[in-house]
Amino acid sequence: MAHPDATSDDAPLRGRRLIVATAMLYGLGIVWGLTYPIAKVVTEAGAHPVGMALLQAVIGCLSLAPIALARRRPPPLTRRHVPVYVIAGTLGTALPSCVWFWVAPFLPSGLVAILMALVPMMTLGLALLLGVERFESKRTVGILCGIVAVALIVVPDTSLPERAMVWWVLIGLVVPLCYSTENVFLTLRRPADVESATLLCGMMWAATVLLLPVAWATDGWAWFSWQEDRTGWLFLGLAAINVFAYLTFIEVIRMAGPVFASQQGYIVTITGVLTGMIFLDETHSGWVWVATAIMMAGLFLVTPRPHLKG
Numbered sequence: 001m002a003h004p005d006a007t008s009d010d011a012p013l014r015g016r017r018l019i020v021a022t023a024m025l026y027g028l029g030i031v032w033g034l035t036y037p038i039a040k041v042v043t044e045a046g047a048h049p050v051g052m053a054l055l056q057a058v059i060g061c062l063s064l065a066p067i068a069l070a071r072r073r074p075p076p077l078t079r080r081h082v083p084v085y086v087i088a089g090t091l092g093t094a095l096p097s098c099v100w101f102w103v104a105p106f107l108p109s110g111l112v113a114i115l116m117a118l119v120p121m122m123t124l125g126l127a128l129l130l131g132v133e134r135f136e137s138k139r140t141v142g143i144l145c146g147i148v149a150v151a152l153i154v155v156p157d158t159s160l161p162e163r164a165m166v167w168w169v170l171i172g173l174v175v176p177l178c179y180s181t182e183n184v185f186l187t188l189r190r191p192a193d194v195e196s197a198t199l200l201c202g203m204m205w206a207a208t209v210l211l212l213p214v215a216w217a218t219d220g221w222a223w224f225s226w227q228e229d230r231t232g233w234l235f236l237g238l239a240a241i242n243v244f245a246y247l248t249f250i251e252v253i254r255m256a257g258p259v260f261a262s263q264q265g266y267i268v269t270i271t272g273v274l275t276g277m278i279f280l281d282e283t284h285s286g287w288v289w290v291a292t293a294i295m296m297a298g299l300f301l302v303t304p305r306p307h308l309k310g
Contacts, residue, residue: 017255018256020255021252021255021256021260024248024251024252025252025260025261025263025264025267026264026267027248028244028245028248028249028252028264029264029265029266029267029268029271030267030271031241031244031245032241032242032245032249032264032267032268032271033113033267033268033269033270033271033272033274033275034241034271034272034275035238035241035242035245035272036104036109036110036112036113036272036275036276037109037272037275037276037279037280038234038235038237038238038241039100039101039104039109039112039238040104040105040108040109040112040276040280041231041234041280042231042234042235042238043101043104043105044104044105045231047101047231047235048215048218048219048220048221049097049098049099049100049101049102049104049220050098050101050211050214050215050218050220051215051220051221052097052101052235053093053094053097053098053101053207053211054208054211054212054214054215054220055235055239056093056097056235056238056239056242057089057093057094057097057204057207057208057211058208059236059239059240059243060093060200060201060204060207060239060242060243060246061201061204061205061208063240063243064197064200064201064204064243064247065201065205067197067201068197068198068201071197073195073197073198074198074201075194075198075199075201075202075205076191076193076194080191081191081194081202082202082206084186084189084190084191084199084202085199085202085203085205085206086206086210087185087189088182088185088186088199088203088206089202089203089204089205089206089207089210090206090207090210091178091179091181091182091185092178092179092182092203092207092246093203093204093207093246094206094207094210094211095174095178096174096175096178096179097207098211098214099171099172099174099175099178100112100172100175102171103168103171103172103175106164106165106168107165107168107169107172108161108276108280108282108284109272109275109276109280109282110272110273110274110275110276110277110282110284111153111160111169111284111288112172112272113268113269113271113272113273113276114149114153114269114272114273114288114291114292114295115150115169115172115173115175115176116175116176116179116265116268116269116272117146117149117265117266117268117269117292117295117296117298117299118146118149118150118173118176118180118265118295119176119179119180119183119265120263120265120299120302121142121143121145121146121298121299121302122146122176122177122179122180122181123179123180123183123184124139124142124143124302125143125180126180126181126183126184127184127187130184130188132184132187132188138301139301139302141298141301142297142298142299142300142301142302143298143302144298145294145295145297145298145301146295146298148291148294149291149292149294149295149298150169150173150291152287152288152290152291152294153169153287153288153291154166154169154170156287158285158287159285159287159288159291160285160288161285183253183261186199186250186253187253187257190253190254196247196250196251196254197247199250200243200246200247200250204243249261249264252264263299265299266296266299269292269295269296273292
């Protein structure tokens with residue numbers, strides 16, 4: 001693909017790549033949005049959050065390792081590559097998965113999906129601080145919209161079904177913060193000689209190694225009786241969706257940059273809210289709907305110009 005600074009003769013190639021990146025963005029946003037009600041059902045059945053995060057990482061390893069070996073592109077184990085796997089595996093899988101599965105039983109799944117819309121705004125804030133993105137006034141307003149939206153969710157007494165949920169909302173903010181930090185980290189530190197599947201494989205192995213002692217210490221083994229109920233099968237579907245969506249997400253970051261990729265928050269949020277209402281009979285207060293509208297406005301304002309590469 002042509003570099004963004006290429007001549008106008010390469011413009012059609014960039015345009016086709018933009019169409020592909022956009023299609024991938026919408027696809028992963030829809031399937032990722034389905035994970036929120038699934039996670040709530042599974043965690044309400046009593047699965048341990050660390051055990052679920054570990055099992056998800058293991059399934060990712062088992063899915064991606066054969067692909068990497070078949071392509072003769074296993075994750076390089078050098079001093080330049082291993083720290084990337086460890087940091088990205090922590091920020092993108094181990095820590096946010098544990099927190100997500102921890103808060104899922106205590107919050108409506110649609111509300112968790114709304115919080116994930118903060119990823120583009122947090123990504124932009126970090127990117128501005130580190131000089132990855134250039135300052136623009138409308139994007140700053142977009143970040144402020146995210147702050148206002150969170151305030152509308154946690155401050156009014158009638159915004160949530162129970163006031164105790166405020167603390168779970170605040171804890172849940174760790175998840176978009178982790179994803180945002182990972183977005184920018186991969187843009188700055190991703191090794192150029194590692195393709196997306198290989199990178200994700202290394203990240204999943206790193207997350208597995210990191211989570212094993214935590215699961216052991218917390219007795220967090222999450223095994224399900226596959227034949228007796230649907231919980232185990234739902235979790236397998238959840239893990240498969242996450243591996244597919246994550247791989248697509250990393251590839252979009254490679255193609256178009258972290259802020260462009262994080263715009264999947266539009267589709268994830270809408271899908272998560274609608275599926276929670278349809279399948280779990282969730283309802284939301286007026287405050288939450290206003291916060292959602294402001295969040296969507298913030299997403300629009302932080303929308304960047306695509307920086308296609310590779």
